Amino acid sequence: MTQSTINLLDIVALTVDLPEYNLYRGQVGTVVELLAGGAAFEVEFSDACGGLRRSNGRTYESVGLRPEQIMVLHFEPASPDSVPEMVTA
Template identity: 75%
Template sequence: MTTNTIKLLDVVALTVDLPEYNLWRGQVGTVVDILASGAAFEVEFSDRNGRTYESMGLRPEQIMVLHFEPASPDKTPEIAMA
């Protein structure tokens, strides 16, 4: 995954488990800041009531952007390499 595909306020999901923070692959958060010129992203995890329960810096390979509309047919899928 390239860093230029992740933008401020993107909804993302974890691609890794982070047990030390009680966060697990698939948990959904929102990008709230772009760090180190796109080398990392501050992601906020909130409950159903909008209360933040964790906010942390993550590398691009630890998250994936969620898409809520069909992909454009002229776009090629990106493969994340760990």
């Protein structure tokens, strides 16, 4: 799987199901904290009112995740010169 560097406030999607948190593959959240020097990330999941605009949405879950559990979403075309970073589990 390819993965770009994950940064604070990146919009990410789950790549795995986390039924213990009622979260499933494809759900979208925002990175709100870098943990363990960037080895893990606190991701906040908000309802549609917050959405990608980060307005007055209600947070329904906030959970620490490993890089292989999320992927960064991109809203602009990738540069032809960019080289994806490989992540291994």
